[in-house]
Amino acid sequence: MDKRVADLEAALEGVEDGMSVMVGGFGGSGAPIELLHALIDRFRATGSPGRLTLINNNAGNGRVGIAAMIDAGMVERIICSFPRSADPRAFTERYLAGEIGLELVPQGTLAERIRAGGAGIPAFYTPAGLGTALAEGKPTARFEEKSYVLERWLKADVALIKAESADRLGNLTYRRAARNFSPLMAMAAALTIVQATRIVAPGQIDPEAVVTPGIFVDRVVEVPDPQQEEALMRAGVSH
């Protein structure tokens, strides 16, 4: 079993028009910049993949990563909890022009919906959002005299993940707070594509320290010295 692929293009094979794509990261921490930029390059060269639904905590920052995908016109809709950022122009302009869809989800509900998608739990009750505009129209139920909102699982066609270490079986570790949504998204996508800062031999990752077991991973591509969204932003880089 060898989930390694040679390059970003091979890693992204099969990401097509109209797909739902989970993108790991919280702000710039954990954003798989090289995978995103390779997808943009393909879109610019071939016109595909377009009409994507992105699932991320945020909606991009500056002119790189998710923001650059929006700028390129690849994104039809975003499911996120917090579409504001230091430089939210890309999303804001399209959103106010009615050119991009938004499903706003409370952050904990977003995380739990993705986990549920990966764990085979089609629906669960949560107190979050109860009595607010974000729960309008959703079923509610009472348990022990408290009311809760019924929320559905969230799955995706593809997950794009940035990891720290990986082996050929797809076992992953993450770097510090770059972990965030990535282990959940790896579980919830039909095709989980990982860029890892380093690929090591099986056994080199302590079995106790594996955060994402390989069963959740389909492809791994090594990207040494990955770019960091926040650093690119501050350097004024556009992709």
Place this chain on the structure above:
Amino acid sequence: MDKRVADLEAALEGVEDGMSVMVGGFGGSGAPIELLHALIDRFRATGSPGRLTLINNNAGNGRVGIAAMIDAGMVERIICSFPRSADPRAFTERYLAGEIGLELVPQGTLAERIRAGGAGIPAFYTPAGLGTALAEGKPTARFEEKSYVLERWLKADVALIKAESADRLGNLTYRRAARNFSPLMAMAAALTIVQATRIVAPGQIDPEAVVTPGIFVDRVVEVPDPQQEEALMRAGVSH
């Protein structure tokens, strides 16, 4: 903040008659033998705590640990997935005599109910048990043409956990497959009591490798060279 306590007696303070007690472990791996035996010793000396509801994957083996608690007459009811074992006498005799209650729960549902208890999810849908005797009387619902059973969270008054390393803040690691239910139970109990094979200084456990963050832990007692249920069993030990 210092969650360390001096000895097993101090660790177990407040475990009282009629409480629900989650006990970490799967068979002998992860069973907190010293905590259980200290509780038995207290029961023998004082007649308390009795009438306990135990939550564990199993229902004891041989004459130690949970089986010894049953033998001692402390256990009113067990919630578990698999009450059979190599030597299930303690449970089997009392169960067939109608002297102990049993709530049988599919193993994945048991794990998820405990996680839900810890995560503030009062109920969730699962396919497990659908159309079987174990789902009788439970609400069902259809999602995307498939039916699911509604299951409720499971919480407890106390969790008794065996960890490998701990620090004074309650951060924990486990040893190999002894992890099993313990991280979930630590989340789901009002009072989480941990016996750790070694207590280390804060920072000695890599923040990336913490399995149970200290927020879920109330007390830690050091038990070097802990006994292993399977080994005790094979040596014919009775407590």
Place this chain on the structure above:
Amino acid sequence: MKDNKLSNAQIAWRAAQDIADGAYVNLGIGFPEMVARFAPEGREAIFHTENGVLNFGEAPAEGEEDWDLINAGKKAITLKPGAAFFHHADSFAMVRGGHLDVAILGAYEVAETGDLANWSTGRGGVPAVGGAMDLVHGARRIAVVTEHVTKDGRPKLVERCSLPLTGVGCVTRVYTSLAVIDIDANRFVLREKLAHISLEALQALTGAKLVIEGGVSDLVVPEI
């Protein structure tokens, strides 16, 4: 004291005095983050951030940032010994599961019923909610730090919120630039106020009745 009211730092200081030793605390994005600076001597609070860190410390020096080590406001942080990383589902298990002792949040409006509005100005633009709707139902105690009135002088403490709600009946204490107010049985109960403000003046700046119960202390904070 500028303009006869507390600065944000002073409001944060006052809120910090109510954090018990050993408390697990989540601070909202922006001004509530300042609370962490004022933990009273001898008390150790452990701070949680939604994006998967427990026990983080001060911001690093400029130029020393690691952008994989940030808080929910995307600001660079540092770690204290005994920190832990975890993924978002575990992070919100801590929140939703009732494991945090207190969350201290900002507000657009707080109602005497404990309703909180702090995510949408209702004026169009881009809505954003983040973790606020989970926090208000998760932490054992929800406190708010806020100016007593809006920039144009309208009350932020009201009978019923006019803006989209974050949570219903969740706030139990409000630290404002003028007062400390508990919410109890759908009433604003005044606990402390700045000495120089009369009850009448404070009531005039408040959009719902201020109840007095068991006495009102002076709100005293250091110059910061």
Place this chain on the structure above:
Amino acid sequence: MKDNKLSNAQIAWRAAQDIADGAYVNLGIGFPEMVARFAPEGREAIFHTENGVLNFGEAPAEGEEDWDLINAGKKAITLKPGAAFFHHADSFAMVRGGHLDVAILGAYEVAETGDLANWSTGRGGVPAVGGAMDLVHGARRIAVVTEHVTKDGRPKLVERCSLPLTGVGCVTRVYTSLAVIDIDANRFVLREKLAHISLEALQALTGAKLVIEGGVSDLVVPEI
């Protein structure tokens, strides 16, 4: 071949031949565990056990057991390079979430509808279910390995299960001591049978109609 039927090891061998390279596999407690011994040359399967291990290997030598390293049957195992530990909720996320390619389970009865009964003999005693009810709804393919008939000669493949069900409509292939049978559209479709057994004899040992569709091959296994 003893008694003109396959041994458990031979049934397990046959089941192993259908495991694809790179498959993630869960094996039921007891006789299904033998499947792991017969992975075909050149194919690498990764075995999952409910109690939180991926990529475990053979049993250790006697005396070398680490009782914190066991499988769901509480038997000592070893690790292969690239193994991972995880807690029970993550383990059953793998199961319930459809991440396993195949689960190979034992059976008391299998119905032509794909219903499986393997957890309770319905005769009183102590019931125990373990992870079976999760596995039957989780793995992408549910196969059964079993004797073709019970010890007292009654069919284990039936029209409707008489024992308490583990899962409804979940099994798609059955490897017995006499045959390999697919379950398709609520029918037992015979794929392979031992050469020396006539169709009529096999049908007589089976509690529901055996459908022939596209030919029946000889069931050929090595002496083990």
